[in-house]
Amino acid sequence: MDHDVTAASHSPSPFKVHTFGCKVNTYDSGLIEKNILKSKPAAEVTSSIHVLNTCAVTAEATKEAVRTIRRLKSKDPLCTVVVTGCAAQVDTGAFENLPGADLVVANSHKMQIPEILEDFFKGKIKNKVFKSNIFRKDDLEAGGGLETSHTRSFLKIQDGCNSFCTFCVIPFARGKSRSLSIFDLVNRVNELHRKGFQEVVLTGVHIGDYEDDSQETKKYLEDLVETLLLRTKMPRFRLTSLEPIELTGRLLDLYADPRMCPHFHMSIQSANTEVLKNMKRKYTQAEVEDAFSRIHQRLPKAFVGLDVIAGFPTETHEQFEDTYLSLARTPWTRLHVFPYSERPGTKAILFSEAVPWEERLRRASRLRELSSHRVAERAKEQLGTTKEIILLKNSKNRIQGLSRDFWNVQIEGELSEAQLQSQHEIKVFISSVDVQSQLSKEIILKGSSVSAVEVFA
Numbered sequence: 001m002d003h004d005v006t007a008a009s010h011s012p013s014p015f016k017v018h019t020f021g022c023k024v025n026t027y028d029s030g031l032i033e034k035n036i037l038k039s040k041p042a043a044e045v046t047s048s049i050h051v052l053n054t055c056a057v058t059a060e061a062t063k064e065a066v067r068t069i070r071r072l073k074s075k076d077p078l079c080t081v082v083v084t085g086c087a088a089q090v091d092t093g094a095f096e097n098l099p100g101a102d103l104v105v106a107n108s109h110k111m112q113i114p115e116i117l118e119d120f121f122k123g124k125i126k127n128k129v130f131k132s133n134i135f136r137k138d139d140l141e142a143g144g145g146l147e148t149s150h151t152r153s154f155l156k157i158q159d160g161c162n163s164f165c166t167f168c169v170i171p172f173a174r175g176k177s178r179s180l181s182i183f184d185l186v187n188r189v190n191e192l193h194r195k196g197f198q199e200v201v202l203t204g205v206h207i208g209d210y211e212d213d214s215q216e217t218k219k220y221l222e223d224l225v226e227t228l229l230l231r232t233k234m235p236r237f238r239l240t241s242l243e244p245i246e247l248t249g250r251l252l253d254l255y256a257d258p259r260m261c262p263h264f265h266m267s268i269q270s271a272n273t274e275v276l277k278n279m280k281r282k283y284t285q286a287e288v289e290d291a292f293s294r295i296h297q298r299l300p301k302a303f304v305g306l307d308v309i310a311g312f313p314t315e316t317h318e319q320f321e322d323t324y325l326s327l328a329r330t331p332w333t334r335l336h337v338f339p340y341s342e343r344p345g346t347k348a349i350l351f352s353e354a355v356p357w358e359e360r361l362r363r364a365s366r367l368r369e370l371s372s373h374r375v376a377e378r379a380k381e382q383l384g385t386t387k388e389i390i391l392l393k394n395s396k397n398r399i400q401g402l403s404r405d406f407w408n409v410q411i412e413g414e415l416s417e418a419q420l421q422s423q424h425e426i427k428v429f430i431s432s433v434d435v436q437s438q439l440s441k442e443i444i445l446k447g448s449s450v451s452a453v454e455v456f457a
């Protein structure tokens with residue numbers, strides 16, 4: 001996802017932030033952009049500046065960044081390329097000797113990019129790599145977040161992780177878990193509401209780890225959500241990934257407030273207890289299934305998305321079948337399936353029982369098949385319902401919005417200019433479901449009027 005800031009910044013040298021990976025990176029890109037805009041790159045700099053905020057969750061993510069650098073430099077050899085983000089922290093070697101990477105600024109130094117750029121353009125830089133031990137990073141930058149549309153904003157509440165799951169490289173890229181205080185976050189949400197935003201997505205690397213120790217007694221995720229509901233007028237809140245055991249009864253109770261969007265994303269990774277143990281996850285198959293049924297009892301129409309890894313080292317055919325059958329019999333809406341990817345520095349890479357790549361792909365496609373049937377069924381259940389949507393993006397022929405329960409909705413027919421510009425929710429009656437190719441998650445919808453709309457998954 002790229003963000004061109006030439007026009008906005010009036011800065012002499014156009015710069016672009018290229019964001020890879022997760023919502024936390026989207027948030028960080030907003031902060032990098034604000035910092036560079038504030039610093040106004042030196043007037044004499046005419047070449048364009050590209051900042052790549054990279055991802056390292058899979059080996060492919062790092063390769064994608066290298067491809068992007070080569071593409072940018074072949075298009076404009078004089079441009080300046082700054083590589084930052086998780087791949088710069090854990091795969092530094094991939095960029096250190098890469099001619100196109102002018103500066104490599106790891107997550108440890110991410111917020112010093114303006115100063116580093118200034119020194120670079122003054123020819124003061126001897127070593128292009130800026131990196132230190134990420135586990136020494138205590139601070140967490142507030143005030144970031146790219147407003148992805150005029151109605152919705154991502155807000156980072158926490159960064160880093162203390163779990164060290166055996167397949168995951170993120171703690172080495174982002175350091176130990178640290179959180180913004182409830183006080184700061186309430187102020188930030190009120191500021192976004194004053195700007196007219198209708199939805200805030202609370203995001204982080206491991207939001208279940210949220211902990212505010214700035215007050216006498218430690219406060220946790222439930223306290224944050226409760227306080228935001230009490231002390232702000234934001235119409236919609238959405239949480240990003242939770243682990244099954246992090247969905248406590250108290251947190252689920254807070255969904256009684258209609259401002260909490262009935263949408264859950266659970267990073268379960270597997271539904272087989274033995275595999276979960278080898279992944280160093282803190283829950284069992286029973287706890288996974290329990291979380292789904294607790295959601296289903298309280299919010300039967302909620303949208304439940306899951307992350308699942310296929311072909312984790314040691315996963316036998318029987319264990320995979322166990323996961324498959326567990327998912328086939330439990331209530332959820334859609335799976336995000338990832339074939340296991342070796343990551344240097346993680347424990348799982350040392351496990352002897354690797355699953356052949358072809359077998360990982362075979363298991364992944366079975367899970368995706370299961371998911372595409374499930375999401376098509378759920379999409380059909382939306383027929384005849386009325387949804388409150390916020391508009392996300394509208395182009396000449398497509399007006400799209402997002403419902404509270406995380407369905408993308410295309411509006412048929414014309415909306416008045418006032419409606420198009422309005423930041424408030426629009427009520428939409430769902431009249432048809434168009435299920436074309438679920439695997440791509442991109443569904444083409446045709447539609448005419450507001451009262452008769454098409455819905456897509």
Ligand code: SF4
Nearest residue numbers: 161163164165168170
């Ligand atoms: S909880 Fe596990 S998978 Fe998630 S970021 Fe932390 S180490 Fe990675």
